Amino acid sequence: MKTEAKTIIPLATIAILLFSVSPLASASTLTVNLNPKTGVATIDSVSTTKIIFTYPSNSTISHYLRNVSSSFSLSGKFAGTSEGAQVLQGSFNDWNHHVSVSNMSAAVSYSAKGNATALVINKSTDVNATVSGVFQVVNGSVTANLGWRAFIVRGAMNLALDGHMVDVNLAGSAMQNSLGSHAMASAWLFSSFGGGSFWNRPTLNFSALSTPLSTWTKNYDAKTNTTTFSKTISGQDTYTVNADLNGQKYSLSSVSDPSGVIAIQGYANTSGDSLVIAPAPASASTNLLAAAVVAALVVVAAGYLLLRSKARAKAPTSFSTLAQV
Numbered sequence: 001m002k003t004e005a006k007t008i009i010p011l012a013t014i015a016i017l018l019f020s021v022s023p024l025a026s027a028s029t030l031t032v033n034l035n036p037k038t039g040v041a042t043i044d045s046v047s048t049t050k051i052i053f054t055y056p057s058n059s060t061i062s063h064y065l066r067n068v069s070s071s072f073s074l075s076g077k078f079a080g081t082s083e084g085a086q087v088l089q090g091s092f093n094d095w096n097h098h099v100s101v102s103n104m105s106a107a108v109s110y111s112a113k114g115n116a117t118a119l120v121i122n123k124s125t126d127v128n129a130t131v132s133g134v135f136q137v138v139n140g141s142v143t144a145n146l147g148w149r150a151f152i153v154r155g156a157m158n159l160a161l162d163g164h165m166v167d168v169n170l171a172g173s174a175m176q177n178s179l180g181s182h183a184m185a186s187a188w189l190f191s192s193f194g195g196g197s198f199w200n201r202p203t204l205n206f207s208a209l210s211t212p213l214s215t216w217t218k219n220y221d222a223k224t225n226t227t228t229f230s231k232t233i234s235g236q237d238t239y240t241v242n243a244d245l246n247g248q249k250y251s252l253s254s255v256s257d258p259s260g261v262i263a264i265q266g267y268a269n270t271s272g273d274s275l276v277i278a279p280a281p282a283s284a285s286t287n288l289l290a291a292a293v294v295a296a297l298v299v300v301a302a303g304y305l306l307l308r309s310k311a312r313a314k315a316p317t318s319f320s321t322l323a324q325v
Contacts, residue, residue, distance in 0.1 A: 030206050034134065034144050034264040036277060040102070041134045041144070044126070047258075049203040051121040051171060053189075054251040064185035068114035070178065074161035075107035084159040088129060088151075091204075095148035098133040105129075106159055108168045110178035114185075123174040123203060138276075147273035149260060150210035153202050172199030208233045209260045213270040216260075220267055222280065227268040229275070232259040 031044040055061050078085050085104040092099045107126045112119065134144050157169040167173035172194065179186045193199050209231060216229040244250075267280040 028258040030260045032262045036142050039135050040130055040132050042130050044128050047125045047204050049123045053119045056248045057116040059248055061188055062116055065114035065119045066116045068112050068182055070180045071111035073109035076161040077105045087157045091151040091153045092148040096145050099131050099148050100133045102130040112178040121178045125168045142277045144275045150207050152207050153204035169202050169204050171201040206258045208258050227264050229262045
């Protein structure tokens with residue numbers, strides 16, 4: 001954990017780094033499914049952020065926040081030409097200008113709980129999108145460029161969700177949105193932090209997944225002919241800034257922790273930031289054939305035993321008939 005202590009006046013100059021690279025129970029996860037046959041990819045990015053604001057029990061803000069208890073969730077669907085989808089598109093363009101967002105859906109939920117000394121806000125944003133332009137043919141091999149997996153949405157991402165215009169990205173918006181009808185608390189926080197570095201920090205941030213694909217865990221399932229690559233960032237890195245204002249101590253911290261899963265139809269190897277489809281190894285084909293042979297033998301054996309049991313059941317009746325003759 002990183003911490004920093006300062007005496008800061010005014011309080012609005014407090015800065016906080018949002019990024020964390022550790023798996024939690026509610027970890028942020030990016031899931032990418034690649035289909036070479038259709039030439040498209042589907043992504044599901046679930047971004048979770050916990051914001052913790054601590055303050056003295058005798059402070060003004062304590063009286064505003066000690067009874068806060070609120071939560072809500074909103075969702076919506078968007079065409080690729082919509083403003084929100086274009087913001088997501090822009091975050092991909094930083095890595096790959098060929099990737100294009102065809103459509104997108106989003107859901108966001110907030111919860112806020114305050115007591116005499118702390119306010120805890122939990123934010124979750126789920127963005128699903130269909131994208132094209134991921135695949136290309138290089139030297140006769142089909143490749144999928146995944147450089148954009150480490151995307152960051154910079155700036156506000158305003159979406160019309162259930163009739164409400166909501167920024168689903170910036171940390172400051174998360175604080176204001178989660179407080180809902182607590183106008184005095186929201187106004188105090190904005191006057192103290194609005195416009196600062198904390199207020200403008202992105203929560204849709206998967207930059208930690210920029211680690212080489214060769215370091216991701218690979219698994220090939222011959223039965224489904226699917227190759228998956230997964231990555232969980234180890235360790236916890238929480239950045240906290242403390243402030244002393246007129247003898248009263250305040251602290252802001254935030255935690256988010258991305259992990260990733262990439263699945264592609266067929267057998268694939270890594271090459272830099274790309275996946276290259278290749279013939280499945282002989283061992284995988286052999287294992288699949290062996291499994292099929294075993295299954296066939298089981299069926300044959302079951303059929304043989306069934307016929308044998310029927311033959312035994314008929315035998316007594318035949319002997320009885322011969323005796324009567």
